[in-house]
Amino acid sequence: MLAQYCTALTSNSKNSCLFFFRITKHSSLCSTLQNPKGAMPPTSKARIIAEYAKSSRSSCKTCSKAISAKALRLGLVSRDSRGFDMTKWHHLGCFSDKIDSTEHIGGFDSLQSCDQEALKKLAEQVSNGDQDVEISRKSSKRTDEDAEESELEKINTKKTKLSIANEEASLDIAFSLSDVRDNYKDATLLPKWKAFQTIIFRERDDGLRDSNKIAAFDFDGCLAKTSVKRVGADAWSIMFPSIPDKLLSLYNDGFKLVIFTNESNIDRWKNKRQVAVDSKIGRLNNFIKHVKVPVQVFIACGYDGKVEDPFRKPKPGMWQIMEKHFNSGISIDMDQSFYVGDAAGRPNDHSDADLKFAKVIGLKFHVPEDYFGV
Numbered sequence: 001m002l003a004q005y006c007t008a009l010t011s012n013s014k015n016s017c018l019f020f021f022r023i024t025k026h027s028s029l030c031s032t033l034q035n036p037k038g039a040m041p042p043t044s045k046a047r048i049i050a051e052y053a054k055s056s057r058s059s060c061k062t063c064s065k066a067i068s069a070k071a072l073r074l075g076l077v078s079r080d081s082r083g084f085d086m087t088k089w090h091h092l093g094c095f096s097d098k099i100d101s102t103e104h105i106g107g108f109d110s111l112q113s114c115d116q117e118a119l120k121k122l123a124e125q126v127s128n129g130d131q132d133v134e135i136s137r138k139s140s141k142r143t144d145e146d147a148e149e150s151e152l153e154k155i156n157t158k159k160t161k162l163s164i165a166n167e168e169a170s171l172d173i174a175f176s177l178s179d180v181r182d183n184y185k186d187a188t189l190l191p192k193w194k195a196f197q198t199i200i201f202r203e204r205d206d207g208l209r210d211s212n213k214i215a216a217f218d219f220d221g222c223l224a225k226t227s228v229k230r231v232g233a234d235a236w237s238i239m240f241p242s243i244p245d246k247l248l249s250l251y252n253d254g255f256k257l258v259i260f261t262n263e264s265n266i267d268r269w270k271n272k273r274q275v276a277v278d279s280k281i282g283r284l285n286n287f288i289k290h291v292k293v294p295v296q297v298f299i300a301c302g303y304d305g306k307v308e309d310p311f312r313k314p315k316p317g318m319w320q321i322m323e324k325h326f327n328s329g330i331s332i333d334m335d336q337s338f339y340v341g342d343a344a345g346r347p348n349d350h351s352d353a354d355l356k357f358a359k360v361i362g363l364k365f366h367v368p369e370d371y372f373g374v
Contacts, residue, residue, distance in 0.1 A: 046076040049106035057362045062094035072115050099123035175325050187277040198302035199311045208294035210328040211256040218341035219261035222368045233282020240372040244291045257295045260318045264303035314356035338364040340371045
């Protein structure tokens with residue numbers, strides 16, 4: 001993806017082709033390309049999509065039970081006032097909204113023939129006013145309720161008991177190369193750093209390997225000692241002596257190292273935004289030099305005002321951008337991946353944002369004192 005990214009940036013002009021990526025595989029590109037910039041008004045009617053669940057992290061909006069991995073699921077996709085697509089997933093047997101025609105179902109042609117027939121039958125029953133749509137579970141082994149219950153027993157309960165996680169994880173964030181910038185608002189970024197919407201990210205370093213295993217970390221209070229009273233690229237120190245060796249060991253074991261960090265001062269300090277940007281990026285650059293291991297970094301610069309920022313932890317926006325657009329399309333093994341952060345909701349913690357971030361995504365969570373062996 002980054003190879004495409006570099007090519008696009010060097011050859012791009014105002015009339016260049018827009019490389020457009022979407023998190024939802026079956027979303028229509030046509031409407032997006034007609035309106036590539038800015039938020040769109042809410043859609044008056046939800047679209048229907050069908051696909052096989054990629055994991056067991058989504059839940060049915062009707063029965064609230066988890067949808068098994070590889071099970072057929074139907075989604076109602078609507079767009080909110082901020083321009084983000086919201087998808088509400090359903091089991092096949094729980095779906096009761098009217099289906100005008102299976103031709104209007106996104107992803108229908110990619111389904112197995114038995115599931116296509118099940119959807120056709122569902123459309124007929126719903127159009128006839130039959131709301132009891134417990135159909136086709138026997139005809140489709142992918143949607144068998146017994147298989148779902150068996151799958152639920154095997155997965156980590158942390159991934160299935162989070163009603164907030166399932167809804168927020170369905171956010172559809174459109175990533176457009178034409179929206180990537182060399183500056184964040186009125187602040188110029190240091191070399192190797194780019195901005196997209198309200199995040200700043202570090203371009204790929206030599207040696208950074210995409211992987212199905214992600215070792216993710218918070219920065220302040222986890223990897224580095226910092227203080228809101230101190231500003232500057234050198235105003236930090238290593239949090240634990242074991243960190244460099246630990247990160248090197250993870251890298252040698254095939255993990256990709258990623259930092260997800262909030263820094264609302266970049267947005268708040270309107271008159272000193274350049275100072276805030278240089279301070280945060282400078283500390284991260286110096287940390288990476290210190291540990292001598294390639295690390296991917298995402299900084300959420302926004303803060304929650306009238307409209308919640310989709311990238312600020314505990315929202316999963318930064319993770320989604322990394323997973324879909326900065327990992328070479330490699331599927332992530334959630335059982336081997338993990339997240340380490342200090343904001344765990346303990347009595348002396350400033351918040352529980354890191355703990356909630358891990359739960360929303362479905363990652364195993366560690367506090368730094370435990371993980372780094374203190």
